Amino acid sequence: MSNTLTESGSRGRAGDKVFSGIALFAGCLILFVLFCVAVFLLWQALPTFTADPAEITGGSGFWTYIWPIVIGTLIAAAIALLIATPISIGVALFISHYAPRKLSQGLGYVIDLLAAIPSVVYGAWGMTVLAPALVGPYVWLAENAGWIPIFAGPASQTGKTMLTAGIVLSVMVLPIITSLSREIFLQTPKLHEEAALAMGATRWEMIRMTVFPFARAGIISAIMLGLGRALGETMAVAMVLSGGGLIASLIKSGNQTIAAEIALNFPEAFGLRLAELIAAGLVLFVITLAVNMIARWIVSRHKEFSGAN
Amino acid sequence: MSQTATRTPSPLRKNTLTKNQLPKWAIWAVLAGSLVLGAAVSSLIGFHVVGWALFSAVIFVIAGFLVTLSVEGERKAKDRFATNLIYAAFIVALVPLVSVIWTVLEKGLPGMTSNFLFTSMNGMTGVVDNETVENGTPVLGGAYHGIVGTVLITFWATVISVPVGLLTAVYLVEYSRGGPLSRGITFFVDVMTGIPSIVAGLFAAALFGLIFGPSTRTGFVAAVALSVLMIPVVVRSTEEMLKIVPNELREASYALGVRKWRTIIKVVVPTAISGIASGVTLAIARVIGETAPLLVTAGFVNSINFNAFAGWMTTLPTFIYRQLMNPTSPTNIDPSAQRAWAAALLLILIVMLLNLIARVIARLFAPKTGR
Known part of the structure; x- marks a missing residue:
């Protein structure tokens, strides 16, 4: 036994x-x-x-080759964040503090739906619906605001420009920033909010005094995660942007991002060109890794009093 | 009865209470006024529905602010302004969603035929498409090979990711004691969530390129790339689920003399299985729509390939991409566009279905916590 x-x-x-x-x-x-x-x-x-710098695409070394597309990647991500950040914070506030309670969960699902749509579908939508629709506004911008370098004309006749790509990217990062911010907004201590309201604050003052200070770190990390997504997003840019060299104007065809450059050229690449594209991927990896690590570091620093992680 | 006299509000007092309040209809009046004014302004530069909505919205936000400012004061005006902006943000966010879904339904439904679902693009050349357009016959060729590829590649990615992800979560929750290794794993799992999908594809391509020679492209390479994207999602969701298993269950099991590993397999994991299953389903939904890593790892073919370990493979996302960017017939792109949008509709349906299944699993098989 x-x-x-x-x-x-x-x-x-x-x-x-x-x-x-x-x-x-x-x-x-x-x-x-x-x-x-x-x-x-x-x-x-x-x-x-x-390798010999003359053999690299562009003929003057890897850094000269990668520099314009790094800048292009940053421009696209910057446009996406400039558009998406205010809207997604607004949407998150709407769901957490403005919408009727019964609706708010359903609205959360709707935003998750946006996140569930595959990127290639956004790319297809951007290229067949959004780009043609934006030709008119671009022409108008080129005529009336052409003195600003980013709106310098003549505008693209297909609408496949950096600004269009940025707008599509902003639609794609919007659900990420929204759902993370919403989670944090909902965790604001109820007592803080009620105290502010009891002191006679309006709803907006209550949000500014209790919700935003509580959620600041979380919002920043949500934006950083959105930035990581915008930097690495491939298909939307590859399909929407008709790329080219680095130019200041956002409404002409031109500029390129790292991810799209890889996706467009990889299938036909071999030898040194393959190594070049993989090196470009390495640069993208390092950039997104840095962005994500900073985001996570911000979250972990504020772990005790925000539930952003 | 002097008391009742003091209780009845005097006309003067009522007046001061409502003096600085806008009546309820005021904001609707402002809205109506803005719509009219917006129509007038937009017709100045050529009337367009989008322009009308845009101008009306801007005028409404400004007018609402000014009206409230003049009657109710600065604080209320700021509140009104912020409220209007937040509502506007929500409406703006809905526009692309509605537009995308409408476009996919409108362009995808006509192509959703049994022919599309059950034939591949084998032998479909530009000539066939040109004849289709000239004779007005139904579009030939479909995405069967893409469906096969998507199912196989996602299957292999799941086979790789689920054990690794599950065991890592078990290690993090059950075995680690908050040491540097577990903190490192948690941190890098979070960082991995943010790896660009194309980099994951490049990694798999580089790895297999190093072992089997450059330009090795098979379904399995793609599955490895997808599992790099999938593992962190599985780890995170499983970790969350294991954490909420009550400690009393573990302790009860230990008290009966059950070993730790049997406790985990027989008590902890079964309790959390609904959450784990729904997390895995969501992870599948996330990777099934990935395009970029498949472009660099699985290649593209027109014929059906059932073998994930040899030969190129097409998936639905790459099918959509190729049909739109390199139409089968460069002169008549309509058949290609129709196939692409039908594939997009199919892909969205699959992703939605997976999300729905995940929610149903989470709800149906959720453990009774008694709360």
Whole structure:
């Protein structure tokens, strides 16, 4: 009897060891994969850095090649965030503090629906519906605001410009910023809000005094996560933007982003060109990694009193 | 009865209470006025519904602010202004959603035929499409190969991601004691959530390119790329679900002399299984629409390929992309566009269905917590 007990006990102990070992292995595997992503990209990109600068696309080295598309990526992400941030904070406030209580959960689903639509569908929509619709406004902008460098004409006749790509990107990052901000707005302590209202504050004053200070870190990290998405988004830009060299005007065809450059050229690339594109991917990886790490760091710094994580 | 006399509000007092209040109809009057004025302004530069709505909205927000400012004072005016802006933000956010869904339904429904669902693009050349347009016959060719590819690649991605994600979550919740390793894993899982999908695709392409020679493109390479995107989602959702399993259940199990690993397998995971299943379903819904990593890992073919380990593979997203960007017949792009939009509709339906299934699972099989 005692024999069987100890037997099963030792078998159980072995099982414990094996299981915890497997779990630990799985956890380490994730770190290993992330490490591999960096190493393999670096390994495959290496020929670009050692190659003769004249052989690189553009003919004057990798950094001259990558610089315009890094700037293009940043421009597209900046447009997307400029449009999406105020709107998504407004939508989040609407759902958390303005909409009737019965509606607000349903509205949350509607915003999640926006996030569920695949990026290629947004790209298709941007290229067949949005771009033609924006030709008129672009022409008007070029005529009336052409003295501002970003609206310099002549406007694109297809509407496939940086501004269109930025607008499509803003539609795609909007649900991310909205749902994260909404979560945080809903966690504002009820007592703070009621105290503000009891002092005679209007609803807007209540939001400014209690909700925003509480949610500031969360909003910033939500914006950073949206930025990460906007930087890495590929299809929308690849389909909507007819790319080219770096130009200041946002309503002419031109500019390119890293992700779209890779997606458009990778299928036909080989040899040094392949290494170039992988190096471009490495640059994108480093940029988004930095953005995400900063976002997470902000969240973790404010972990105690905000539920943004 | 002097008391009743003091209780009845004097006309003077009532007047001061309502003096600085706009009547309820005032805001509707402002809205009507803004609509008329907006129509007038927009017709000055050529009438258009969008222009009308835009001008009316701007005029309404400003007029609402000014009217409230003049009657109710600055604080109320600011409140009104903010309220109007927040409502406007919500309406603006709905415009693209409605437009996207309307476009997909309008352009996708005509192409949703059994022919589209059950034939591939094998042998479909520009000549076929040109004849279709000239003779006005139904569009031939479909996305069957794309459906097969999507199902297979997503299946393999799930097979890779679910065990790894599940076990990592188990490690984080059950075994780690908040040490540097677990904090590192949590941090990098969060960071991994933000990896651009194209970089995940490049990683898989680079990895397999190094092992099997450059330009190795199969369904399995794509599945590896997708699992890089999927694992962090699975880890996060499973972690959340394991955390809310009550500690009493674990302790009851330990008290009966059950080993930790059997407790996890027999008690903890079954309790949280509904949440885990719905999290996995949401993760599948997230990766099934990915396009960029598939472009660089799975290639593109017109024929059906059932083998994920050899040969190029098409998925629905890459099918949409290719049909729109490189139409089968460059002169008659309508058949290609119709196929692409039908595929988009199908893809959205699949994603919506997965989201719905996730919610149903979470609701139906949720453990009774007694709360």
